[in-house]
Amino acid sequence: MLPGIPQPGESAPSPSVSDFLTLKTIQVSNQHNLTLYAEADVINPCPESFNFSIPSLPFVVSLPNNLDSPLPVANVIINPFVSTHPNITIQASGTVSTLPRSSFGLLSTFLGRFLSGKPNQILISTPLFSTNNSLGIQVPAELPALSPRPNLLRNVTIKDMSIRPSGTTFVASGIVFAKVVLPKGMNIGLEVFRVFPDVLVFDGEAPEDVPLELDLPRRHDTVKKHTPPQMPSLPYPFPPRAFGHIRPDDWLPSTSVRLESTNDGFSVNGDGEEETGPVYAVSAKVVDVPLQMLSGRQKEFSDFVGKVIFGSTGAVAGIEGYAAVAVSVDGLPLDVGDPKEGKERDEKEVTLELTGLPIHGNVRVQL
Numbered sequence: 001m002l003p004g005i006p007q008p009g010e011s012a013p014s015p016s017v018s019d020f021l022t023l024k025t026i027q028v029s030n031q032h033n034l035t036l037y038a039e040a041d042v043i044n045p046c047p048e049s050f051n052f053s054i055p056s057l058p059f060v061v062s063l064p065n066n067l068d069s070p071l072p073v074a075n076v077i078i079n080p081f082v083s084t085h086p087n088i089t090i091q092a093s094g095t096v097s098t099l100p101r102s103s104f105g106l107l108s109t110f111l112g113r114f115l116s117g118k119p120n121q122i123l124i125s126t127p128l129f130s131t132n133n134s135l136g137i138q139v140p141a142e143l144p145a146l147s148p149r150p151n152l153l154r155n156v157t158i159k160d161m162s163i164r165p166s167g168t169t170f171v172a173s174g175i176v177f178a179k180v181v182l183p184k185g186m187n188i189g190l191e192v193f194r195v196f197p198d199v200l201v202f203d204g205e206a207p208e209d210v211p212l213e214l215d216l217p218r219r220h221d222t223v224k225k226h227t228p229p230q231m232p233s234l235p236y237p238f239p240p241r242a243f244g245h246i247r248p249d250d251w252l253p254s255t256s257v258r259l260e261s262t263n264d265g266f267s268v269n270g271d272g273e274e275e276t277g278p279v280y281a282v283s284a285k286v287v288d289v290p291l292q293m294l295s296g297r298q299k300e301f302s303d304f305v306g307k308v309i310f311g312s313t314g315a316v317a318g319i320e321g322y323a324a325v326a327v328s329v330d331g332l333p334l335d336v337g338d339p340k341e342g343k344e345r346d347e348k349e350v351t352l353e354l355t356g357l358p359i360h361g362n363v364r365v366q367l
Contacts, residue, residue, distance in 0.1 A: 020045075023144040024089075027185035030331030034096035034188070036074055041087040053082045059092075062123040062138060063110055068137060070123050071106055074098045098333040108353040116356055119147025133330070150183040152354075153323055156361035161317075163291055163308060163365055170305075171288040172246060175365070180256070180325065182277030189330035192256040192282045194351075197359065198231045199321030201244035201291065203304040206318025207364045229324040229355045241318075243300035245292040249324065254284035282325070314366035324355040 020043040027037040046052070057078045062070040076094035099107065113120050123138040161174035180192060200206075228250060259279045293301045307315035328351050 009139055011167045028188055030188045033331045033333060037093045039091050041089055042086050044083055044088050048085050051083050056080050060125050062108055064121055064123055065106055071103050096333060101334060104352055111352060112355045115150055115152055117145045119145045146183060153357045153359055154179045155182050155360050158363040161363050161365045162367060170291045172291045173288055174286050176286055178282050180280040184275050184277055186277040190327045192254055192325050192327050194251040194326035195254045195284045196229055196251050196324040198232055198247045199319045199359055200242045201246060202241045202318035203243055203300050204241055204316055204318060206320040206360055229292055229353055231322050232356045234321055238294050241300060243294055243297040244302055245294060246289055248289050252284040254282050256280045256282045308365050308367055314364050315363055317365045318362050321359050323357045323359050324353055326351045326353050
């Protein structure tokens with residue numbers, strides 16, 4: 001029995017990495033190319049009388065891939081450390097590997113889970129034990145999720161939102177505005193140029209306690225260009241006062257601009273309570289997107305439309321659901337000779353798709 005390590009029962013599985021490893025800090029920067037820094041605490045299983053020191057060690061971090069061989073994503077150096085009790089603090093730094101464009105679907109799934117507060121399976125190997133230029137033995141591990149879960153999309157609203165009848169249904173138009181707030185330590189430049197909302201619409205302000213399911217699917221296939229993303233399921237039965245569903249047929253083109261940052265890439269809100277990474281303002285135009293009435297919610301739909309038609313200032317609608325964003329990242333190393341994608345390189349298509357980002361907001365709707 002090792003002190004400090006959780007002990008499984010007779011029929012219990014062995015503890016996972018997250019049971020004895022706590023991720024304290026993770027930072028990503030792209031001042032030149034994408035560089036990484038992480039700090040974690042690991043439970044020391046050795047007796048206090050046993051002391052040791054570990055020199056600097058190189059490692060390769062890869063993502064498991066159901067459809068192909070594992071994808072190396074980072075070359076990492078573990079800084080030298082000595083044993084301490086009860087925990088050992090480990091620091092690591094490295095760079096993101098050159099990535100084939102065909103791997104961006106796999107990488108998008110990884111980042112989407114990480115930014116949604118979900119752990120990810122990774123593979124760790126070291127070139128010290130590799131032969132014939134291979135990665136050698138790869139040890140499965142789990143990258144803990146960020147805690148608390150980042151609130152990436154904020155202040156979501158739709159300006160000048162209007163609805164109008166179109167045949168047997170209604171369509172909505174307006175301009176979607178939101179802030180993309182990166183977690184602390186992620187000092188990277190990016191451009192958000194496509195968004196995809198999938199939301200419920202409420203008569204009145206959206207409730208704060210809608211039980212959204214955030215367990216994103218572990219899709220490891222390549223995401224096809226411009227295909228609407230796979231989104232988590234919206235809650236059913238539908239919550240009170242929900243009457244409509246908005247989901248476009250395709251991505252919406254968007255523009256983004258970096259708002260506030262300091263020299264170290266962090267931002268602080270007006271109360272000085274929260275330190276974050278860079279903040280980006282994103283806008284996208286919505287034109288005649290169908291507003292689908294939910295089954296069994298005819299009365300709620302009629303009540304809302306009546307307020308819009310006969311109210312002097314329209315009516316307040318709450319929105320709750322998910323969004324996906326397509327981003328290009330400055331400094332992301334790309335293998336331009338990737339045979340799976342052809343020879344042409346379009347910078348706009350060097351993209352990552354982050355899916356299942358929670359949306360909560362309220363808008364005023366008029367005819």
